[in-house]
Amino acid sequence: MNLNYKILLLLALCICNAESEDPSGQFCNTDTNIGSGSQISANINRLLAELVSKTTSNGFIATSYGKNQDQVFGLGQCRGDVSSIDCSSCIQDAAKQIRQRCPNQADARIWYDHCFLRYNNKSFPGEIDTSFGIFYWNVENVTDPENFNKELGTLMDQIRAQAAETKNKGLGKGDTKLSSFVTLYALVQCTRDLSQIDCAQCLAIAVGNFETFCKDRKGCRVLYSSCYVRYELYPFFFPLDSKSNNTMADTLMAIVYP
Ligand SMILES: *[C@@H]1O[C@H](CO)[C@@H](O)[C@H](O)[C@H]1NC(C)=O
Ligand SMILES: *[C@@H]1O[C@H](CO)[C@@H](O)[C@H](O)[C@H]1NC(C)=O
Ligand SMILES: *[C@@H]1O[C@H](CO)[C@@H](O)[C@H](O)[C@H]1NC(C)=O
Numbered sequence: 349m350n351l352n353y354k355i356l357l358l359l360a361l362c363i364c365n366a367e368s369e370d371p372s373g374q375f376c377n378t379d380t381n382i383g384s385g386s387q388i389s390a391n392i393n394r395l396l397a398e399l400v401s402k403t404t405s406n407g408f409i410a411t412s413y414g415k416n417q418d419q420v421f422g423l424g425q426c427r428g429d430v431s432s433i434d435c436s437s438c439i440q441d442a443a444k445q446i447r448q449r450c451p452n453q454a455d456a457r458i459w460y461d462h463c464f465l466r467y468n469n470k471s472f473p474g475e476i477d478t479s480f481g482i483f484y485w486n487v488e489n490v491t492d493p494e495n496f497n498k499e500l501g502t503l504m505d506q507i508r509a510q511a512a513e514t515k516n517k518g519l520g521k522g523d524t525k526l527s528s529f530v531t532l533y534a535l536v537q538c539t540r541d542l543s544q545i546d547c548a549q550c551l552a553i554a555v556g557n558f559e560t561f562c563k564d565r566k567g568c569r570v571l572y573s574s575c576y577v578r579y580e581l582y583p584f585f586f587p588l589d590s591k592s593n594n595t596m597a598d599t600l601m602a603i604v605y606p
Pocket of ligand 3: 528529530
């Protein structure tokens with residue numbers, strides 16, 4: 349892990365439900381406080397309406413609203429495996445919750461399992477951003493770390509390569525049978541404003557944090573503003589693999605600030 353980063357908050361214990369409609373995390377940048385009656389605030393509302401409609405129809409949008417010092421930039425994206433119905437409900441929740449949770453910030457971000465939404469008065473689309481990260485890990489450890497880490501590494505390499513292919517729109521996913529009863533599932537997703545090279549780099553940084561946050565864990569998630577990485581010993585992406593056991597355990601969370 350990069351030593352320029354510091355962990356400010358650790359140990360938010362949650363019994364996290366993979367299908368929960370609560371956000372997985374949020375970031376309200378308090379260095380960008382704005383008044384609720386300001387022009388920026390009004391522009392954010394107009395921007396959000398566009399983000400909701402375009403993300404719903406296309407799965408992704410990066411756009412802006414307003415002029416000069418009141419211009420705001422926004423990005424909305426659903427995970428590539430999510431249906432348009434689930435995408436629509438996720439991005440609507442996100443647009444509502446982000447304004448409630450970050451009412452006075454020009455730079456705000458919110459993560460859900462199925463979608464991600466972000467806006468800022470500084471232009472960000474096309475730029476890789478791993479400054480702020482949220483990490484979740486299963487409190488349980490695998491029983492055979494050596495084999496597990498080998499299989500995880502191989503699967504991650506495969507799906508990272510998928511994600512960096514233009515036709516896959518930043519998404520890579522796959523599974524590997526570890527034994528007759530245990531299957532490893534993994535998914536990576538870059539935001540679609542990134543170039544292939546930046547996508548690969550974001551994922552490399554995320555996976556580089558496995559050693560710190562995910563080592564030998566049965567499941568782990570890295571949430572950045574430019575990419576998302578997750579693996580579990582149960583199916584969590586679509587199409588759902590219903591044959592497999594769903595064993596979710598307590599999850600710990602850390603938030604890393606720049
Ligand atoms: C964004 O808004 C904040 C708060 O009003 C302001 O301090 C900052 O200069 C703005 N940034 C840009 C790039 O306009
Ligand atoms: C998993 O391993 C970590 C690091 O070795 C340890 O601190 C933790 O207690 C283990 N968890 C369980 C549930 O045994
Ligand atoms: C689910 O797990 C149990 C033991 O934990 C095992 O007996 C069973 O065969 C598993 N089912 C599948 C489909 O893997």
